[in-house]
Amino acid sequence: MKKIINILIILMLVITALSVTVSAGDEYNPEIQDPENDITGKLVKHPILFKILQTFNIIPFKSFEFIDVTSAWFYESEAEPDYLFATIKIKDLQYTPLRTIYSMRWTFNEKNYGVACHIHSNDEFRWFAAGQIFGLFDNWAYKKGLIKDISDCIVDYEENLITLKIPKNIIGDPTPGDVLTFTNAWAGLRFISEICGELAEDQTSYGNNYIIQY
Numbered sequence: 001m002k003k004i005i006n007i008l009i010i011l012m013l014v015i016t017a018l019s020v021t022v023s024a025g026d027e028y029n030p031e032i033q034d035p036e037n038d039i040t041g042k043l044v045k046h047p048i049l050f051k052i053l054q055t056f057n058i059i060p061f062k063s064f065e066f067i068d069v070t071s072a073w074f075y076e077s078e079a080e081p082d083y084l085f086a087t088i089k090i091k092d093l094q095y096t097p098l099r100t101i102y103s104m105r106w107t108f109n110e111k112n113y114g115v116a117c118h119i120h121s122n123d124e125f126r127w128f129a130a131g132q133i134f135g136l137f138d139n140w141a142y143k144k145g146l147i148k149d150i151s152d153c154i155v156d157y158e159e160n161l162i163t164l165k166i167p168k169n170i171i172g173d174p175t176p177g178d179v180l181t182f183t184n185a186w187a188g189l190r191f192i193s194e195i196c197g198e199l200a201e202d203q204t205s206y207g208n209n210y211i212i213q214y
Helices: 004-022 047-055
Strands: 068-076 078-089 099-107 111-120 125-134 152-155 161-167 179-190 200-203 210-211
Touching: 068 179, 078 099, 078 179, 099 161, 111 152, 111 161, 125 152, 125 161
Parallel strands: none
Antiparallel strands: 068 078, 078 161, 099 111, 099 179, 111 125, 152 161, 179 200, 179 210
C-alpha cells in the first residue's frame, strides 16, 4: 500500500512539472492565459474623464477590448531557427488614433527580457523593439534591441493576433533546452507620448515556462 502511495505521489509531481513547463505553445495551449474585462488604469478609475474625452471625440472608442489580452504564447520554426516568435491574442483588436503597446516579457539566465510593438495613428506608424530590460524604470536596451524591419511585427485584425518575430541574438542567444521563465504579457494605451503614462492597461499574471526548441 505504501509503495502504491509513493508511486501516486511521483506521478502527481511529474504531472505538475509538465503543467508549468511547455515546450511549444499555440492558440489552444498558450503559456499565458488572462481573464477578459480586467483592464485597469486612469480612464477605468475615472469614468467621468473617459466620457468627457469621448464627448470631444478625443477618444473615439467605447471600450478597451483592443488592449484586453486573453492569451499569449511562444513558438519557433525549424525553417527559421534564429528567431523566437511571440503571439498575443486580444479580445477585439481595433484601429485607434492613439498609441497602443503590445508586449511580452520573460526571464532567461537571471536577466529580464521583453519585446514590444507600438502602434500609432490608426496603424500608420509602428515601432518595434526587443532586448534586455534593465534599470529603475524597466528601460529597454534600445541600441541593441531596436528592430528596424517593422514587418516583423505582424498585426492580424481579423484574428485579433499580434505576432512578434524576435532575433535570438538580442535576447541572450538561448539555445535548445534553455528555459524562459516568468512569462507574461502586457498591453497598454497612451496618448502619442509616454509622458502621461498609461491611460489604460492589461497586465497578465505569470504563465508557464517555455523551452527553446531550435
